[in-house]
Amino acid sequence: MKRASSATVVYLLNFFAPDVIAIAQAWNQRVGKLIVLLSVAMEGNRSWKAEDGGLDVRQQRTWTRTRTDHHPSGYTDVNYVHFPIDTLKQLRRASADVVVSAELGARSMLAALYCARSGWFGLRQRRCQLVIAVSTSPWIEASRSGWLRKKQRSLLLARADRVTYHGPECKQWLLELGVPEDRLAPFHYSADPTKIYRGELQSQTADCVRVLTVGQLIDRKGVREGLANMIEVTRQSPDLLIEWTLIGGGPLLAELKEVATPDNLKIDWRGNCDAEQIRDAYRDHEIMFFPTRGDEWGLVVDEALHSGLVVIGNERAQAVAALIRNEFNGWIVEIDRADSLAHAISAYAKLDAAQRMKMRQQARESVVDRTPENSADQITSLIDQMLAEPQSGDSSHR
Known part of the structure; x- marks a missing residue:
């Protein structure tokens, strides 16, 4: 039985923030191989310098557009929407056992497609499992409403073997979207040390x-x-x-x-x-x-x-x-x-x-337990749990 300590894990996210680098450095010590795929080196509204933290970080070919969200409470917020077009190619090259993909957009949809293809869409046991890491709150989501968006997210979440949340409000939002509680797990943020x-x-x-x-x-x-x-x-x-x-x-x-x-x-x-x-x-x-x-x-x-x-x-x-x-x-x-x-x-x-x-x-x-090491332990324990379970070819968990 494979464990996290011998598994190849690919982590997909938009950019590498300093706090995420600290978690990834601790995580890298707990798995066989950690590969980080970034949509962009750094987003335009950030003052941080792009760094790799000494990890295996690969930047994807990405289309990006700028979106302005108008919240019902009155504020506006500029965000970047990324479409990493070479995701399937990068995941094939990495030969991942587990994919952890952040957020609920294009990168996670392509990651779900890759994991489904690894089992020939249900015809054989899947070789790769999917974790979707969600970081949001009902208040933030009020500016991203719409029937089509909600449907897309529900379908995507149903394809994940596990879904992580970073806080209690995020967990409640995922439950309301229909994610079963036994497929939810915490993956906390941690401050940049x-x-x-x-x-x-x-x-x-x-x-x-x-x-x-x-x-x-x-x-x-x-x-x-x-x-x-x-x-x-x-x-x-x-x-x-x-x-x-x-x-x-x-x-x-x-x-x-x-x-x-x-x-x-x-x-x-x-x-x-x-x-x-x-x-x-x-x-x-x-x-x-x-x-x-x-x-x-x-x-x-x-x-x-x-x-x-x-x-x-x-x-x-x-x-x-x-x-x-x-x-x-x-x-x-x-x-x-x-x-x-x-x-x-x-x-x-x-x-x-x-x-x-x-x-x-x-x-x-009050925050003595909120460290990069503990966050890395959370996601590593989740991977161990997933790898220990019998796998089917079907990637749908509806």
């Missing part, structure tokens, strides 16, 4: 609250609305001094920098920063403010918690809904409610130094 501050937590001065926000300055990330709320908070509390650092670039930067702010709100717009600069920023701040209007997860929440920051965010980010416990490692606030944000910041400001430090230590402890 190069951005995490792991040193001793530093006590901050009690006369101000130091807040950090990390992320793109785009409509979906909600910084425009977050700034308006922060201005209202400081206007209503003139004795409260907030120093707010924002890391990240984007089309809204020039507009946001022109906004007038009260004297007790000091803003530092740092633009795009490298991993070391981000790590230093985590060291120097107490609170992560994440005002997003929609995130399938929100890895900056993981980064902040690992670094010992208390997180203030809203449930439009699945990471906030899943990881944050009020008054333990942060606060969940209502989106677009300045009074809700004011309550959270005031509650933290009233804590003495020992209480603040306790919350920050609890923040670290």
